[in-house]
Amino acid sequence: MTWTRSALLLTAGVLLGTTAACGGGTRTAGGAFDPNTCQGGTLRILNQKDAGSHLDPARLYTSGGGNIPSLLFRTLTTRNRAGGAEGAKVVPDLATDTGQANADATVWTYHLRDGLKFEDGTPITSQDVKYGIERSFAAELPGGAPYLHDWLVEAEDYQGPYKQPAGIPAIETPDARTIVFHLNSPHGDFPYLATATQFAPVPKAKDTGADYEKHPISSGPYKIDSYQKGKSLTLVRNENWSRQVDGNRLACPDRIEGSYGLDAAVINQRISTGSGEDANAVTTDTDLGPSELAQLDSNPELAKRVAKGGFPYTYYLAFDTTKAPFDNQKVREAFTYAVDRQSVVNAAGGSSLAYPATTFLPNNKSMGYQAFDYFPAGQNGDPAKAKQLLAEAGFPNGITVTLAHRSDNSNGDGPAIATAVQDAYKKAGITVNLQSVDAESYPQTVGNPATQPQVSIQGWGADWPSGGPFLVPIFDGRQYIASGGNFNTAHLNDPAVNAEIDQINKITDPAQAAQRWGALDAELGKKAVDVPLYHSTSLRLFGKNVRNAFVSDWTGVYDLSAVSVK
Amino acid sequence: MLGYVVRRLLGAIAVMLAMSAVVYVLFYLMPANPAQLVCGPKTCTADRLAMVEHSLGLDEPLYVQYWHFLSGLVVGRDFSSGPSVLHCPAPCLGYSFQYTEPVLDKILEALPVSLSIVIGAALLWLTFGIGAGVLSALRRGRWLDHAVNVVVLGGFAVPAFITSLLLLMVFCVYLQWLPFPSYVPFDEDPLGWAQNLVLPWIVLALVQLPPYVRLSRSGVLETLTEDHIRTARAYGLTERRVIGRHALRGALSPLITVAAADIAAVLTASMLTETAFGLPGLGRLMVQSVNQIDLPMVVGMTLLIGFVIVLCNAIADVLYAVVDRRVRVA
Numbered sequence A: 001m002t003w004t005r006s007a008l009l010l011t012a013g014v015l016l017g018t019t020a021a022c023g024g025g026t027r028t029a030g031g032a033f034d035p036n037t038c039q040g041g042t043l044r045i046l047n048q049k050d051a052g053s054h055l056d057p058a059r060l061y062t063s064g065g066g067n068i069p070s071l072l073f074r075t076l077t078t079r080n081r082a083g084g085a086e087g088a089k090v091v092p093d094l095a096t097d098t099g100q101a102n103a104d105a106t107v108w109t110y111h112l113r114d115g116l117k118f119e120d121g122t123p124i125t126s127q128d129v130k131y132g133i134e135r136s137f138a139a140e141l142p143g144g145a146p147y148l149h150d151w152l153v154e155a156e157d158y159q160g161p162y163k164q165p166a167g168i169p170a171i172e173t174p175d176a177r178t179i180v181f182h183l184n185s186p187h188g189d190f191p192y193l194a195t196a197t198q199f200a201p202v203p204k205a206k207d208t209g210a211d212y213e214k215h216p217i218s219s220g221p222y223k224i225d226s227y228q229k230g231k232s233l234t235l236v237r238n239e240n241w242s243r244q245v246d247g248n249r250l251a252c253p254d255r256i257e258g259s260y261g262l263d264a265a266v267i268n269q270r271i272s273t274g275s276g277e278d279a280n281a282v283t284t285d286t287d288l289g290p291s292e293l294a295q296l297d298s299n300p301e302l303a304k305r306v307a308k309g310g311f312p313y314t315y316y317l318a319f320d321t322t323k324a325p326f327d328n329q330k331v332r333e334a335f336t337y338a339v340d341r342q343s344v345v346n347a348a349g350g351s352s353l354a355y356p357a358t359t360f361l362p363n364n365k366s367m368g369y370q371a372f373d374y375f376p377a378g379q380n381g382d383p384a385k386a387k388q389l390l391a392e393a394g395f396p397n398g399i400t401v402t403l404a405h406r407s408d409n410s411n412g413d414g415p416a417i418a419t420a421v422q423d424a425y426k427k428a429g430i431t432v433n434l435q436s437v438d439a440e441s442y443p444q445t446v447g448n449p450a451t452q453p454q455v456s457i458q459g460w461g462a463d464w465p466s467g468g469p470f471l472v473p474i475f476d477g478r479q480y481i482a483s484g485g486n487f488n489t490a491h492l493n494d495p496a497v498n499a500e501i502d503q504i505n506k507i508t509d510p511a512q513a514a515q516r517w518g519a520l521d522a523e524l525g526k527k528a529v530d531v532p533l534y535h536s537t538s539l540r541l542f543g544k545n546v547r548n549a550f551v552s553d554w555t556g557v558y559d560l561s562a563v564s565v566k
Numbered sequence B: 001m002l003g004y005v006v007r008r009l010l011g012a013i014a015v016m017l018a019m020s021a022v023v024y025v026l027f028y029l030m031p032a033n034p035a036q037l038v039c040g041p042k043t044c045t046a047d048r049l050a051m052v053e054h055s056l057g058l059d060e061p062l063y064v065q066y067w068h069f070l071s072g073l074v075v076g077r078d079f080s081s082g083p084s085v086l087h088c089p090a091p092c093l094g095y096s097f098q099y100t101e102p103v104l105d106k107i108l109e110a111l112p113v114s115l116s117i118v119i120g121a122a123l124l125w126l127t128f129g130i131g132a133g134v135l136s137a138l139r140r141g142r143w144l145d146h147a148v149n150v151v152v153l154g155g156f157a158v159p160a161f162i163t164s165l166l167l168l169m170v171f172c173v174y175l176q177w178l179p180f181p182s183y184v185p186f187d188e189d190p191l192g193w194a195q196n197l198v199l200p201w202i203v204l205a206l207v208q209l210p211p212y213v214r215l216s217r218s219g220v221l222e223t224l225t226e227d228h229i230r231t232a233r234a235y236g237l238t239e240r241r242v243i244g245r246h247a248l249r250g251a252l253s254p255l256i257t258v259a260a261a262d263i264a265a266v267l268t269a270s271m272l273t274e275t276a277f278g279l280p281g282l283g284r285l286m287v288q289s290v291n292q293i294d295l296p297m298v299v300g301m302t303l304l305i306g307f308v309i310v311l312c313n314a315i316a317d318v319l320y321a322v323v324d325r326r327v328r329v330a
Helices: A005-019 A127-133 A147-153 A209-214 A264-273 A276-280 A290-293 A300-304 A331-337 A340-347 A383-392 A414-426 A444-447 A467-475 A495-505 A510-526 B002-029 B034-039 B044-057 B062-075 B103-138 B143-157 B160-174 B189-222 B228-236 B239-269 B271-278 B282-291 B294-321
Strands: A042-046 A078-079 A090-092 A109-113 A171-175 A180-182 A222-228 A234-239 A254-257 A306-309 A313-319 A355-358 A400-407 A429-438 A455-461 A531-534 A537-541 B079-081 B083-089
Touching: A042 A264, A042 A276, A042 A537, A078 B271, A127 A171, A127 A180, A127 B103, A234 A355, A264 A276, A264 A290, A264 A340, A264 A537, A264 B160, A300 A306, A306 B189, A331 A383, A331 A531, A340 A355, A340 A414, A340 A531, A400 A414, A400 A444, A414 A429, A414 A455, A414 B044, A444 B062, A455 A467, A467 A495, A467 A510, A495 A510, B002 B294, B062 B079, B103 B143, B103 B189, B103 B271, B103 B282, B103 B294, B143 B189, B160 B189, B189 B239, B189 B271, B239 B282, B239 B294, B282 B294
Parallel strands: A042 A254, A400 A429, A400 A455
Antiparallel strands: A078 A090, A109 A180, A171 A180, A222 A234, A234 A254, A306 A537, A313 A455, A313 A531, A355 A531, B079 B083
16 A cells, blocks of 8 residues: 555544544544644653563564554554554555465465665665564563464474574565465464564664664664663654655654653643643553543543543453363353442443453454343342352352452452452352452463462453454463463363364454454353453543544554654 | 771671572562563463573572572673673673663662752751751740641651652642653753752652651750750850750761661662652662562662661761760771
8 A cells, every 4th residue: 555645635534533432433632633744843752661671573562562663663564543443454564465365374475565674774675574573583582472483384493593593484585575474274364463563674784682672773764862771762753764665654743752660640640731842742551540530521621632442351250161160051150140240340440441341352343343141130230140040050058269369450350350249249149259369470370270260350452453362362272271371261172162263264354254253252152151341441641732643443542653743 | 997897898798698698589489480571471381481481590490590690790690682692790780681781780870860869858858857856846845846746747647659749730730830850960950950859859858857857856855954065054155056066966966877777768769759750760670670570680779778778877887976976986
């Protein structure tokens, strides 16, 4: 896709016209936004933390770093920069298209577009992309998503280019502009994966390993002027980038200055006050605090400067469906009927920050969301029905279980939610003993089958907006990992589910795949293999001068490559 | 005097080594695995985890890890960055998991920030604390004494993060007299340095103030009843001279011990203030390192905190002798 005037106008129209729906939407401040005259000014980023713990394309996780990595790293494909559901689509970035697959989606071929250059003016080649992927396998550069290890043919034992310079044979670069991936099984979602920063080109000559994050070589609209990890980041324009070679990023501000290590309350206070340079401020890691939330109804000016969305996320109760009592469908149904989702949503911060979940997939079209509620418990639960099911299952006098939760509330799976569940379950004759697990070790405790608690509060978000990464790690029997790092906490291994996953993985049309993922979610829902609790949303402020702060269904936040401060 | 210094120094080294050993053992016993955190948020398989543990040296037995740490202090250490080997020269406190930089560099980077905070704050709390204490001692039982009490206890009762936010709201948001604090090095812009730090100084001083007011008040009252004061008055010295030269000297010496401990604590552990104002000092670095299970950083910081506390106590001992002639350093 090349950037034409009409495309620009169309995008602007979409940005201005899209109405808020399903947690996504569009908001702009001030008057009409014109991408052709938006250039200039300095955008300020006020953050609590650095952009990802490492500003190295090999080490960033798919959802890490807010939008900042996308200002520096272009990838084979990228997310569409538009509001709402449009923004959940994959579009080409370095490549000329989103990828050409063979018949069973096991071989994917990409061609790089013309005129691509690094910040130092050297042309970007397919070997640079290959090298960027290979270095993400090195033990010195951990942190990235694991998909390539599992998907590429015979790559699981590859140790990275420093130990094995020969590289990964499953990635071919027949010429400087072509790159071919050989996968060990069909993956129709490959174009989504190619949006990850591991697909950003890295010039081998400039690779300094663990030190690369101090000045990663830019392929995007900005380059690093100065960077003090954990403190500040200043980006200036990359003269070797232009809109002619990038159809996605508007790159309006001339300069971007980030301050890290700020207090969340101070960030919100500064952006809402907007005095001086703070009028040009945004944040990529801080959601609205309680004091701003309380002001929204009475302060329309502030309310206009709130981007509503949220990274699609589901919180649920997880249990081992192969062990008593949860091997009994009636018990699982009773636990679903007994839950009071109204009080859970309140515990999660109220209806502006959460909405009740009866499906595992969040309410996003791109993921294949289909509405269902097979065990309708209303807003406040149905304890009578739960009691009846428990009696039928052989527990006429109720049942006692242990519910594990994280020791703090900051991740949405803490004591607030656990006590809300405990209170509701008491009415249904379910006695819940709470088990608080240290926040840092919680994922390890739950992810190791040897230490997995009887019931635990879990949260899950997908690495790209498709049903695949949302459902497969949780419900595919072959994804169960006995040694730890397991997400299939239901210990589900249903041949029919596994077979359907294999079938959908072969589909390369996102709309068709989404429909099937949604149907699979419904099938899983009927089995009550978990108890969906709530989906989280987020509200994020932007400065008085900031325009074009639309929210996509992919990231759930506004996009730095699109905003303007002019 | 030299013997005294050498003894203090050796004692300090022993204390610090013991502390580092304790921190290592505590981390070893902890349920969370730093390699897991470095490895990534999702699906870090056992194989991959083993690779990361190996590259961080976490697969070695505890005593070997600790030995590497000790020998690094003396001869330095080498770390693999992938394509090249990074050398961390002696005294090497290790290489941070999260920052991929030598621990000592990170500490030295944060030290000026914390020093800047402590210097101004200590100046404020010592001046106003002792001043208010002496004043309320001289006006004992009158309205000024009570007023000082109320103000000081009020300031102390409000947590630092609330005071911080209140001051930010008033001075940076409504009055806009001051910028939102960010650290400006003293040698770059002395005025900007002070402007950015004045609010943190006030917050810390408010928290630290009360013991000084109370101690100097009771110290002055106690000394005023002593014989040498009566003698001084009998000699016909002015009241100003009696208080300033004779009463204060005796009253202040216990404050030195308190001040040394407080300065050490503020220098290394003003976490709330540094976090509230977004200042990249040692306290904030410690909080971040603990949150990220960054073992080398935490061990290095612990050693530094131990060193600062031992150092401040030694300085206090010497000062004590200077102020109170009855004490001799031997």
